[in-house]
Amino acid sequence: MSISVDTFFLNPQFQGTLQSQIQQMIAEGILSGRFRQGEKLPSSRKLASHLGVSRITVTLAYTELLANDYLTSRGRSGYFVSENAPEPPPFTNIRQSGDTVDWSRAIGRKYTGGDTPRKPLDWSSYRYPFIYGQTDSGLFDHANWRLCAIQALGQKDFSALTTDYCDLEDERLVEFIVRHTLPRRGIVARPDEVLITVGAQNALWLTAQVLLTQRRTAAIEDPCYHALRDILTQSRCHLAPLPVDRDGLPPEAIPPETDVIFTTPSHQCPTTATMPMGRREALLKRARELDALIVEDDYEFEMSFLNAPSPALKSLDKDGRVIYVGSFSKSIFPGLRLGYLVGAESFIREARALRASVLRHPPGHTMRTAAYFLSLGHYDASIRRLRIALKERSEAMHEAIQEHGLNIWGQGAHGGSSFWMRAPNGTDTNKLAEKLKQDGVLIEPGKPYFFGQNRPREFYRLAYSSIPADRISKGIQLIANVLNV
Structure with missing residues (x-):
């Protein structure tokens, strides 16, 4: 990938020579993570024309960075960020200026702090993802x-x-x-x-x-x-x-x-x-x-x-x-x-x-x-396949839930893709969910769905749209094992 010449600007307030400013500009780009190893820099002729400086100034800057192992030269292909260049720390964020705004006063209305929970982005890496609303790639056309x-x-x-x-x-x-x-x-x-x-x-x-x-x-x-x-x-x-x-x-x-x-x-x-x-x-x-x-x-x-x-x-x-x-x-x-x-x-x-x-x-x-x-x-063809798969999984869920003595509070009269479950009184399903993750099981705690301060904690949702039918029984068994401890 080539680094666009439009990302380079000269600072009129810079104290030093044009050559040192170009060197610093490129070095800061590498140290901040904007320029990555293996990326190609603009040619000396192109960068000189863009900045309005002589080509020799850019060439000298490149030569100095080459000597310090920030850049490497590949014959007639040009200059590239060196594989040995310093690596920036993760999530480096170099601000161009300080933030003096009092955002606690500047923000007129807040939209953060709601109840909508974040689902794990890596849900598909769990072996037993009883997670709602995600796509099973095996069912998608x-x-x-x-x-x-x-x-x-x-x-x-x-x-x-x-x-x-x-x-x-x-x-x-x-x-x-x-x-x-x-x-x-x-x-x-x-x-x-x-x-x-x-x-x-x-x-x-x-x-x-x-x-x-x-x-x-x-x-x-x-x-x-x-x-x-x-x-x-x-x-x-x-x-x-x-x-x-x-x-x-x-x-x-x-x-x-x-x-x-x-x-x-x-x-x-x-x-x-x-x-x-x-x-x-x-x-x-x-x-x-x-x-x-x-x-x-x-x-x-x-x-x-x-x-x-x-x-x-x-x-x-x-x-x-x-x-x-x-x-x-x-x-x-x-x-x-x-x-x-x-x-x-x-x-x-x-x-x-x-x-x-x-x-x-x-x-x-x-x-x-x-x-x-x-x-x-x-x-319509996709929906027919989806209904067949969901019916098979629903039957496997119902059989496993009965076998392991779990309590179904709600099940759709016409179908759907989940069961609304109730754990024994006193169970905190937020803690239950964290324990089950260690066994590769994902469930959805029910607390965020309720209104008010004293929300019930014993409810949880088990969805079967994202888990293959042959894994359902083992996943339900793992849930039952944790609940019965």
């Missing part, structure tokens, strides 16, 4: 995704790749969602009632920003998706956490001052509870009585391998008060970051304007690749 990506790079789709959509999105992707994805959930919508987002989390953030103020109240499930709670906390609205039962959110518990209700009726997060039809109708009735809106996060509806999924809450809505959140990130791969919002045209108009002010639109090539992957039938 990499070959067809690659072909779709290449097709989206073709001349025919040049405008889709390069166009600034402003506040719009890929028409083909929206058309597929309207004509194929939403009807499977019983939802009828027009293109102007759909907004493409950078994943479901972005959709939830846009919704919160548009609907909530400091004077409004949001009802939220407890436990719930921890990132949603962070989003609502940042919006500074009033929060009404409602404990869920084995049927999900109880409508009668929603307080009268509620303005927006956030719920995951088809697959409650994280307990996996499925809301029965009677309760769904009661929830819509309660929202109508309060003149409240409902935000339905319909994640994982594709993972229904036990029974057909229940109709979406949005499909039962006759008043237009349900805003629907969907995502392809869970069913294709999490790094895709493509989701969508479905709602009244007036709401989508405001959400679109907010999205445009923050990130304009999702990348055109990503949207067009996904549109091809969906419309050519690869998505």
Whole structure:
């Protein structure tokens, strides 16, 4: 790799000769880690022209660095950073000037300190990764995704790749969602009632920003998706956490001052509870009585391998008060970051304007690749393979859990990709998770999903989307061994 000549600048305030300044400039680049061993420096002629100095000045500087083993010369190929040059310490950060800003005062609002935990980046190196939401490379249709990506790079789709959509999105992707994805959930919508987002989390953030103020109240499930709670906390609205039962959110518990209700009726997060039809109708009735809106996060509806999924809450809505959140990130791969919002045209108009002010639109090539992957039938084929694999793993999980006497608190009525578990009273699953790592086992402690100060510590989640079926039994045995100590 060559070092760009544009990275070199002369300092008018430098005390010393031009030759010594060039030497110091290169030496500091090597010592700071910006210039790495084996990288090629600009030719003496090119660097001299760029800096506006004589070529002999640059040559002398290079010669001095060569003598000190910072550089090496390779015949007519030029000068390179020497393999014997001093190596910088890890994460060296040389500041050009001191930081005198009092950031505790300068920062007007803080977004750190939320409850969303970080998942191990090296999760795939663990032999028993009961970790949620990651892609099993053995189940992903990499070959067809690659072909779709290449097709989206073709001349025919040049405008889709390069166009600034402003506040719009890929028409083909929206058309597929309207004509194929939403009807499977019983939802009828027009293109102007759909907004493409950078994943479901972005959709939830846009919704919160548009609907909530400091004077409004949001009802939220407890436990719930921890990132949603962070989003609502940042919006500074009033929060009404409602404990869920084995049927999900109880409508009668929603307080009268509620303005927006956030719920995951088809697959409650994280307990996996499925809301029965009677309760769904009661929830819509309660929202109508309060003149409240409902935000339905319909994640994982594709993972229904036990029974057909229940109709979406949005499909039962006759008043237009349900805003629907969907995502392809869970069913294709999490790094895709493509989701969508479905709602009244007036709401989508405001959400679109907010999205445009923050990130304009999702990348055109990503949207067009996904549109091809969906419309050519690869998505449906992938979902069929995924359901078969998840059913096999779910059965292996259930059998191993029963065999080793672990306690399932929640299991999706239609399928899904995880079990919500409860350890014996007094168990701290954060400590349990740390102990299990030593045996190559990853679990998700349940505490971050709950609201309030005295959060239950005995819950945890076991996902089976990222672990092969033949490793499940041994992994469950290791969990049981630690719990029974």
